[in-house]
Amino acid sequence: MTLEALLNHRYSCRAYQDRQVDRADIEAMLRLAQRTPSWCNSQPWQVVVTSGETTTALAKALSEAAASGRMGSDIPGPEEYRGVYQDRRRGAGFALYDSVGIDRKDHARRAEHMAENFTFFGAPHTAIITTDKYLGTYGAVDCGGYVSTLVLAAQELGIATIPQAAIAMVSETVREFFGMPDDRLVVCAVSFGYADEDAPINSFRTDRAALDEAVTFA
Structure with a gap:
């Protein structure tokens, strides 16, 4: 596929088949992602990829941490969404809820959907990205930049992905689970597998701002 086709077809998958990705394909997409340019070629990413029982055990640990309120991110999140950023955030969120029949005022079901982040939306694998x-x-x-390359490499191989900032909200639990040192900061996760194409939620797509909203020619 061309880069244009990869970008136009890729989406954040939130329902997966119960099927593992072959190790050779996982390594192929990781090798491509390793070509990502970095500041002074530092290549700061360290990645832990889970499969099978490890994915299940990690999902259980993260879900329990989130449910008990043991939250905390290594990297501070946005101070505030305002103006057009708040508009885009709300628009994407409401459209997502509409795709699965969740009323925007149904806070309980919205919370349930949010909690699915910690089970990786059923993906059989997740890649924890640290710096x-x-x-x-x-x-x-x-x-x-690594995440962007990784999801496009996966798309080329027919593997569906979802980048997840939510996993960084339970950074300490991630570190404890894998025995990571304190100087590794959890940036996000990229969960992946094969898309369940029949799931209504996988019909949801976000839009993009027009070029003149993002670019100034000087």
Whole structure:
């Protein structure tokens, strides 16, 4: 597929088949992602990929942590969504709820849907993306580039993905589960597998701003 086709067809998958991805295909997409450019070629990302029982056990640990309120992110989240950013956030959220028949005022079902982040929406694999604490903002920026390359590499191989910032909200539990040192900061996860094409939620798509809303030619 061309880059244009990959970008136009990729979406955040929230329902998966009960089917593992072959190790060779996982390694192929990771090798492609490893070509991501980084600040001073530091390549700050370290990635833990789960499969099978490890995915299940991690989902249980994260779900329990979130349910008990043991939340906390290594990297501060947005201070506030305002203006057009709040508009886009709300628009995407409401459209997502509509795709699965959740009324925007039904806070209980919205919370249930949010909790599915911690079970990776049923994906058989997740890749936990971490950065080095001492590389600061640019380490996290480079990891963002890695995530972008990774999801496009997966798309080329017919593998569905969803990048998940929510996993960073339980960073300490992630570190405890894998025995990571304190200087590894959890940036996000990318959960992946094969899409359940019949699931209504997988018909949901986000829109994109027009070029003139994002770019100024000087």
